[in-house]
Every structure is written in C-alpha cells, then in structure tokens.
Amino acid sequence: MSRGLDGPHPEARDIPDGRRSPEGIRLDPQNGADHERHRTVISALVQHEPGVLSKVSGLVSRRQFNIESLTVGSTTNPETARITLVIEESQPGIRQVETQLKKLLPVISVRELGGDAVRRELVVLKVHGEEPDKVHAITEMYSGTILDAGPRTITVEITGDEQKIDDAIDAFAQFGIREIARTGQTALARGEVWTTDAEEERYERTQTNDSQ
Amino acid sequence: MSDHVSTVHTDEQSTTTAAAETRPDEDSISVTNGAEAVVTALENAGVEHLFGVQGGAIMPVYDALYAKQDLTHITMAHEQGAAHAADAYGQLTGEPGVCMATSGPGATNLTTGLADADMDSDPVIALTGQVPTDLVGHDAFQETDTVGVTRPVTKASYFADNAATVGDVVGEAYALAREGRPGPTLVDLPKDVTNGTTDSVPDGPTTPEYHEISETAAESAVKDAIQALSNARMPLILSGGGVIKGDASEELRTFAIEHQIPVVTTMPGIGSFPEDHELALEWAGMHGTGYANMAISHCDCLLAIGTRFDDRLTGGIETFAPEAEIIHVDIDPSEISKNVHADYPLIGDASCVLEQLRTAMDDAPAASQWRKQCQTWKEAYPMAYATPEDEPLKPQFVVEAMDELTPDDAIVTTGVGQHQMWAAQYWTYTEPNTWISSHGLGTMGYGLPAAIGAKVAAPDRDVVCFDGDGSLLMTIQELSVAVREGLDITVIVLNNEAVGMVRQWQDAFFDQRRMASEYQWVPDFATLAEAFGAKGFTVREYEAVPDTLEAAQAYDGPSVVDVFIDPEENVYPMVSSGGNNAEFALSEDQL
Ligand SMILES: Cc1ncc(C[n+]2csc(CCOP(=O)(O)OP(=O)(O)O)c2C)c(N)n1
Numbered sequence: 001m002s003r004g005l006d007g008p009h010p011e012a013r014d015i016p017d018g019r020r021s022p023e024g025i026r027l028d029p030q031n032g033a034d035h036e037r038h039r040t041v042i043s044a045l046v047q048h049e050p051g052v053l054s055k056v057s058g059l060v061s062r063r064q065f066n067i068e069s070l071t072v073g074s075t076t077n078p079e080t081a082r083i084t085l086v087i088e089e090s091q092p093g094i095r096q097v098e099t100q101l102k103k104l105l106p107v108i109s110v111r112e113l114g115g116d117a118v119r120r121e122l123v124v125l126k127v128h129g130e131e132p133d134k135v136h137a138i139t140e141m142y143s144g145t146i147l148d149a150g151p152r153t154i155t156v157e158i159t160g161d162e163q164k165i166d167d168a169i170d171a172f173a174q175f176g177i178r179e180i181a182r183t184g185q186t187a188l189a190r191g192e193v194w195t196t197d198a199e200e201e202r203y204e205r206t207q208t209n210d211s212q
Numbered sequence: 213m214s215d216h217v218s219t220v221h222t223d224e225q226s227t228t229t230a231a232a233e234t235r236p237d238e239d240s241i242s243v244t245n246g247a248e249a250v251v252t253a254l255e256n257a258g259v260e261h262l263f264g265v266q267g268g269a270i271m272p273v274y275d276a277l278y279a280k281q282d283l284t285h286i287t288m289a290h291e292q293g294a295a296h297a298a299d300a301y302g303q304l305t306g307e308p309g310v311c312m313a314t315s316g317p318g319a320t321n322l323t324t325g326l327a328d329a330d331m332d333s334d335p336v337i338a339l340t341g342q343v344p345t346d347l348v349g350h351d352a353f354q355e356t357d358t359v360g361v362t363r364p365v366t367k368a369s370y371f372a373d374n375a376a377t378v379g380d381v382v383g384e385a386y387a388l389a390r391e392g393r394p395g396p397t398l399v400d401l402p403k404d405v406t407n408g409t410t411d412s413v414p415d416g417p418t419t420p421e422y423h424e425i426s427e428t429a430a431e432s433a434v435k436d437a438i439q440a441l442s443n444a445r446m447p448l449i450l451s452g453g454g455v456i457k458g459d460a461s462e463e464l465r466t467f468a469i470e471h472q473i474p475v476v477t478t479m480p481g482i483g484s485f486p487e488d489h490e491l492a493l494e495w496a497g498m499h500g501t502g503y504a505n506m507a508i509s510h511c512d513c514l515l516a517i518g519t520r521f522d523d524r525l526t527g528g529i530e531t532f533a534p535e536a537e538i539i540h541v542d543i544d545p546s547e548i549s550k551n552v553h554a555d556y557p558l559i560g561d562a563s564c565v566l567e568q569l570r571t572a573m574d575d576a577p578a579a580s581q582w583r584k585q586c587q588t589w590k591e592a593y594p595m596a597y598a599t600p601e602d603e604p605l606k607p608q609f610v611v612e613a614m615d616e617l618t619p620d621d622a623i624v625t626t627g628v629g630q631h632q633m634w635a636a637q638y639w640t641y642t643e644p645n646t647w648i649s650s651h652g653l654g655t656m657g658y659g660l661p662a663a664i665g666a667k668v669a670a671p672d673r674d675v676v677c678f679d680g681d682g683s684l685l686m687t688i689q690e691l692s693v694a695v696r697e698g699l700d701i702t703v704i705v706l707n708n709e710a711v712g713m714v715r716q717w718q719d720a721f722f723d724q725r726r727m728a729s730e731y732q733w734v735p736d737f738a739t740l741a742e743a744f745g746a747k748g749f750t751v752r753e754y755e756a757v758p759d760t761l762e763a764a765q766a767y768d769g770p771s772v773v774d775v776f777i778d779p780e781e782n783v784y785p786m787v788s789s790g791g792n793n794a795e796f797a798l799s800e801d802q803l
Contacts, residue, residue: 004799005784007502007593015794016509018534024521024552026534050371055363062364092549099546105368105388108422198422 023092035090039068041113041187042097045196047106048074048081055104056083065089065097069184077206080108084186109198119187123165126155127175135175142168153178241413247276247406249379250339251283253414257386259310260284261301261668263294267314268354269341272406286668286697288661289689291318295325296658296687297665299334300625300648304669306459308335308389315341316354320361324655326396327365331652332480333457335394337386344404345373358400367395375405379414387417392425393544394457425543429558429565437539437556438573444513446582447473450496453480453651454518454542458562461485461644464517467566471576474586476504478519479636480651486642493586497525498787499633502593502796505787507586508533509794517541518562521551522652523789531792541565593785593798595637604778605754607631607706611638613757614676614704617765622674623648623666627659627683629713631706633783635678657686660703664690667699674765675701681734682711688740694770695745702764703772708779709734716782720803741772749773
C-alpha cells in the first residue's frame with residue numbers, strides 16, 4: 001500500500017478504556033450521574049416585539065428540544081411579554097434550553113421554575129349536550145364554568161394544574177368530547193421570589209416612572 | 213401577540229447610548245433619508261470596505277454610498293462571494309465584514325455565506341434590500357421573507373420598518389456581530405424605509421443594555437479549575453477558534469510554555485499556537501495528526517478554550533477524551549456542556565480567562581512523563597508521505613513547496629475537500645489569522661472569495677488560496693473581481709479531476725462505487741484564468757513545482773496554478789465519522 005502513512009495499526013495501539021454517556025458525561029462508576037428526563041417549567045421575560053414568538057419557536061424546533069407547551073402573553077409593562085415553556089429534558093438539556101434562549105436578542109431573562117411554582121392551565125371543551133344535568137355536576141366538581149349551553153352541545157371551561165385538567169378531561173369523556181382547546185401551562189414563581197432575574201429591577205423602574 | 217408592535221426598536225433599546233463608542237459630530241453629519249442613515253451608521257462604526265452586488269431594492273443604499281470617499285465598495289460577481297469575502301475580512305480585521313445584496317435572489321444568494329459565518333462565529337453584517345413595506349406579504353417582485361430565511365443562520369436578523377430608527381438598527385446589528393462570540397447579523401431594508409425622509413442621525417454601534425457578556429470567569433471556578441489542572445499528570449490544552457477570535461494567542465502561548473503543557477488545536481484554532489513549537493501536537497479530529505488524536509484520547513485533564521466540540525473534532529462522544537476532566541473556557545454559556553460535559557466551566561473571554569488562570573496557577577503539573585509520551589507519539593505517527601516515481605504528483609509536496617516560498621504571516625484560504633485537509637496538514641502555521649477556511653458548514657467555493665476578502669483586509673500580506681477543482685468551479689467567477697481590483701492573490705488548484713473527498717468516501721464506505729464524483733473532464737484552469745485577465749500556469753511534474761509556484765507568487769496580480777495531482781491520493785490519518793479518535797486509520801485498509 002503506497003498511499004497512506006506509517007505508524008502502528010489501530011489494533012496495536014494503546015486505546016483508553018474510559019467512556020462517556022451520549023450526553024458527553026464521563027461514566028464514572030462511583031457517581032453514576034442522572035441523565036433522566038424531567039418535566040420542568042421555564043419562564044422567559046421577553047421584549048414585546050414582532051417575531052419574538054417565531055424566534056423562540058424556531059429555536060425550539062431547530063435544536064429539537066422536547067417541548068410540551070409554550071404560552072405567551074403580555075405583562076403590565078407594554079414593552080415586555082412573558083413566555084412559559086414546559087419541557088421534558090435531561091439536566092444538560094434543560095441548561096441548553098435556558099442558555100440558548102438567553103442568546104436570543106429579545107429575550108431579557110430566563111429561569112427554570114422550581115417544583116413549587118404556581119402553575120395553571122385552562123381548557124375549553126365542548127361535549128354533546130344530551131345529559132345537561134350530569135355535565136353541570138361534573139363541571140361543578142372541577143369548579144369549572146359553563147360558557148355556552150345549547151340543545152346539542154355544552155361548552156365548559158376548567159382551570160387548574162395539569163393533573164386536574166387531565167382528570168377533568170377523563171371525566172367529561174363519558175359525554176363524548178366534540179372539540180377541545182388547551183392553553184398549555186403558564187406559571188409564576190411562588191411567594192416573594194421573582195420569576196426571572198430581570199423582574200425586580202424592571203418592576204422598580206415602572207414604579208418610579210409611575211410616580212413621576 | 214406582538215405583531216401589532218410597529219417598530220423593531222423599543223424606546224428603551226434606542227436610548228441605550230451609554231456604551232456608544234463613536235459619537236458622531238452632530239454639526240458636521242446630517243442625513244435626509246433612511247439610506248443615508250444606514251450609511252452614516254456604517255461610517256460611525258468605522259467601516260472602510262463593503263462587498264456586494266447591486267439590485268432594485270438596495271439601490272437607495274448604493275445611491276447613498278455614491279459620494280462617500282471613506283467607504284470603498286467592492287462589486288462582487290455573486291452575493292455568495294460577497295458574504296464569504298466579508299467573512300474573511302471580518303476574521304482578519306476583527307470588525308464585522310459588510311456585505312450587501314438586493315431582495316429576493318440577492319438575499320437568498322447571500323444566505324450560504326451567512327450560514328458559513330454563523331457556524332464559524334465570524335463577524336459579518338449583511339444589508340439586504342426589501343420590497344416596500346406596503347408590498348411585503350403580497351409576493352411582490354423579488355420578495356423573499358429574508359428575515360425568516362436567515363434567522364436560523366444568523367445571530368440576529370432585523371426587519372427595519374422605520375426610516376427614523378433604521379440607522380440605529382444597523383448600528384445595533386454591527387455591534388452585535390462582533391460582541392462576545394462573533395457571528396453574522398442581517399438588516400432587511402425595505403425600499404420605502406431607505407427612501408423615507410428622516411433627519412435622525414444614528415448613534416455609534418451599541419447593543420441592548422440587558423444583553424450582557426461576562427468577560428472574566430468567577431474566581432472560585434478558576435480556583436477549582438487550577439486545582440484540577442495542577443493535579444493532572446497528563447494535561448493537555450485544546451485551543452479552538454475562540455482563542456484567535458478572542459485575540460488570546462499570545463496569552464495561550466505564555467500559559468502553555470510557562471507550565472509546559474502540550475497543545476493541540478481544533479481546525480479553526482490552527483495558528484493559535486505555533487505548530488513548530490515542541491509542545492505543539494497540531495490539530496486533532498477526523499483528519500488531525502495521529503499524535504494529536506492520541507494525546508486527546510489519553511489526557512487526564514483537558515483545558516479546552518473557545519471550542520464548541522464539533523463532531524468532526526470529537527468523533528463519537530462516547531470515546532472522546534474519555535479519561536479527562538474537562539475545563540471548558542468559552543464566552544458563550546450555551547456552549548458549556550452542549551456536546552461534552554464540562555467538569556469545570558469557565559465562562560468568559562479567552563484572553564481574560566487565560567490571564568486569570570496564569571495569575572492563579574503557581575505550580576506546573578508534574579507532566580514530564582506525559583510530555584515524553586507525546587513526543588513518542590510524534591515519532592510513531594509521522595505525517596511523512598511517499599513520493600514514488602511511478603505515481604503522479606503528490607498534493608502534500610505542493611503545499612510544502614508553497615509554504616517554503618512565503619513568509620510566516622502569509623494567509624491561506626481554502627475550498628472544502630481533500631485539498632483543504634492537505635493545506636491544513638502540510639503547511640506549518642505559526643501565527644494566528646493565517647488559516648482562513650470553512651469549517652462548520654464546509655462550504656465548497658469559500659476559498660477564492662475569502663482570498664479576495666483577505667487581501668482587501670491585509671493588502672501587505674501574501675494570500676494563497678488552495679482550492680479543489682470542484683470547489684473553485686463553484687465561485688470561479690470571483691476571479692473577475694480579483695482582476696478588476698488588482699488583487700495580488702495566488703490560487704493553487706490541487707486538481708484531481710474529481711470531487712476527491714467524496715471519491716475517497718466512496719472508495720472506503722461505498723464499495724468503490726464512484727457515482728458522480730469523477731468529472732471525466734474539467735476545464736483548463738490556466739486558460740480560464742487568462743480569459744478572466746489573470747495569469748495562468750499548469751504543472752504536472754515535481755521538477756516544475758517550485759519554479760512555477762515562484763513565478764505565480766511573483767506575478768503582480770491574481771494568478772492561478774493548475775496542479776495535476778495524483779487523483780487516487782487520499783487524506784490520512786482518518787477517524788471515521790462517529791469513531792474513536794484513537795483508532796484513526798493511516799491507510800484505507802485500516803478503516
Ligand atoms: C457546496 C457544497 N456542496 C457539496 C459538498 C460536499 N462535498 C464535500 S467535499 C466535496 C469534494 C470537493 O471537491 P474538490 O473541491 O474538487 O476538492 P477535493 O476533495 O478534490 O480536493 C464535496 C462535493 C460541500 N461540502 N459543499
């Protein structure tokens with residue numbers, strides 16, 4: 001073989017035994033790191049400007065993040081909006097979502113919310129109207145509201161955490177769910193903790209502006 | 213939600229002038245329309261050169277350039293060439309290279325170059341014309357959703373919809389392109405905005421205040437990293453492109469030499485550490501040296517600086533530096549633990565963090581055994597190639613011959629393929645910013661326009677483009693620009709009458725089924741060069757190589773040397789994709 005280079009054959013080389021996980025973490029038998037996926041909530045305070053939603057959703061799809069839901073809405077400050085993402089990722093994956101989001105220009109601050117965060121989701125579902133009394137009863141059981149009741153369909157609204165919404169949907173299934181719309185979760189940090197880093201400073205700034 | 217907001221810029225963003233570095237002299241500068249504001253923003257930023265192609269929607273901006281003495285526009289043959297030229301210019305000057313194109317096809321032609329700059333973190337700002345805002349969304353003539361197309365391949369893409377703020381948007385895009393980890397930005401300029409009346413003079417380039425970059429790493433993190441490095445017995449530095457972009461080559465050299473730690477580089481990091489130094493193991497990865505790949509596979513502590521652990525570097529993650537604790541220095545927090553877990557992340561600017569490490573580190577690691585081991589690998593896996601009489605000219609010889617002829621600060625640019633690997637392997641790079649190539653995107657056709665951008669940025673330095681016959685044919689039209697501008701560059705075509713890298717893979721992994729990889733016929737590049745008004749040479753024999761290269765180099769203007777090389781020559785060492793770096797093949801039968 002004239003083409004090629006000199007040197008020991010791969011089989012004649014000293015090849016190290018160590019290995020890394022697919023996430024690039026050194027496999028150390030003594031402390032097997034946990035790469036399980038967790039479901040978690042990420043909140044981002046963003047500039048309220050054209051295209052911010054498409055930037056965020058483009059990032060999520062391009063980087064193949066596992067996302068359960070994404071909600072967006074305005075805040076009391078007309079310049080900012082809040083985006084709430086529910087993702088299911090390993091610990092390094094969650095850090096990626098945070099740090100990649102932070103790089104987007106309109107994203108002001110980002111944080112993963114703790115397990116104690118206050119989370120809510122709303123669902124609007126439209127069921128067949130043959131058994132209005134039973135529908136009422138179930139709606140009440142889940143502290144929901146009837147939004148529309150006609151001879152053929154009844155539309156109800158339920159708000160709650162993800163588990164409650166799932167349970168309610170199961171309960172309404174007996175009437176036959178014609179259509180359903182879920183908002184996805186939105187959330188705030190619990191208690192005095194600010195949801196993301198920039199909130200306090202921005203809040204104080206709007207307060208000073210208001211008093212001027 | 214937000215599609216009702218009418219300006220790109222909130223008040224808050226445009227009033228963040230604290231960091232403005234160039235304040236225009238309010239008395240002497242005035243503007244009358246958006247296009248003049250755009251050009252003024254470029255002048256404020258200190259721009260000297262622009263690369264572009266004219267067209268309907270960008271005409272107002274070109275018109276605003278008409279009377280400008282301080283701005284030189286280089287008309288390129290194709291917008292892709294404009295983007296690559298701006299990319300090389302940006303790398304060499306450290307300031308964003310400016311490229312311009314019209315809407316629609318002009319903008320889509322630019323896109324490849326922007327994606328290239330994005331992958332390699334090169335500072336570029338693109339200005340694209342757009343149809344007037346009232347026609348946007350109506351599929352108007354030459355309308356493309358440029359912001360939508362380019363968003364995934366830029367740091368940021370702006371749609372400017374207001375003449376009064378367009379200059380500030382351009383300033384912000386410029387500042388963002390060079391800030392922190394550099395990259396391309398784009399401003400889409402609807403014709404009614406550039407034609408729109410405004411007297412609003414833009415400020416100097418600034419980025420939004422909340423968008424902070426940390427320059428130095430946390431001291432406690434530095435301490436922990438130093439502890440790990442000092443205790444290492446097999447320490448290794450992996451120097452990436454970030455070291456060159458962060459202007460940290462000097463600091464790296466000092467640190468490595470002071471503590472006698474061997475250095476491998478990534479491909480973009482070529483030149484960040486002198487390859488002729490005894491601590492240098494050259495570059496690691498798919499076609500890196502055997503000794504670099506052995507060292508990276510065996511080290512017990514890897515100080516990685518300004519690298520994103522690309523898969524062409526790491527091979528399979530499972531076997532990458534499998535025994536090493538990793539200290540990862542990067543200015544971009546999202547690079548930390550993206551591909552390879554960082555045991556010690558140090559977020560900050562490469563030169564600042566290297567300075568922090570130098571100050572904090574007292575004891576060099578006890579690594580004399582390890583240095584000896586690295587030396588042994590150097591001897592075991594030499595990059596020596598054979599030149600048998602009965603085989604055609606070897607490309608490696610041509611690369612070495614040209615290296616002999618040129619000064620240390622000569623700039624090499626390349627296309628993509630085997631020739632690129634030989635140019636990286638057989639040229640000895642001793643200074644930063646001497647190796648300009650397309651790494652992350654692997655864009656054939658990069659070499660010639662990059663050479664043009666390089667020569668414009670560094671007119672006093674030699675510029676050599678090693679190209680493949682396939683790669684050159686993708687952007688050869690830019691030769692007209694080199695001739696028109698009188699740019700003294702030397703293009704060396706390592707001509708194997710094939711897309712050789714593809715042919716090599718077919719031989720190795722597709723049972724030698726050479727589908728669509730051999731050209732059967734290629735143009736006579738020397739004659740073609742002459743037709744463009746450049747000087748053409750052809751070489752087939754070893755004996756003629758030195759003299760011909762010398763003549764080409766001596767020619768005052770662009771020259772093309774068509775070198776017929778052994779079409780069967782392959783690039784080694786080679787780590788198969790996803791393979792183990794330590795199991796690099798030295799010839800085809802080892803793959
Ligand atoms: C724009 C583009 N198209 C296709 C490829 C795939 N590709 C990678 S290397 C290569 C061969 C390049 O041939 P040539 O420029 O002649 O260089 P050689 O490998 O022969 O030195 C090809 C086709 C690419 N990298 N870029």
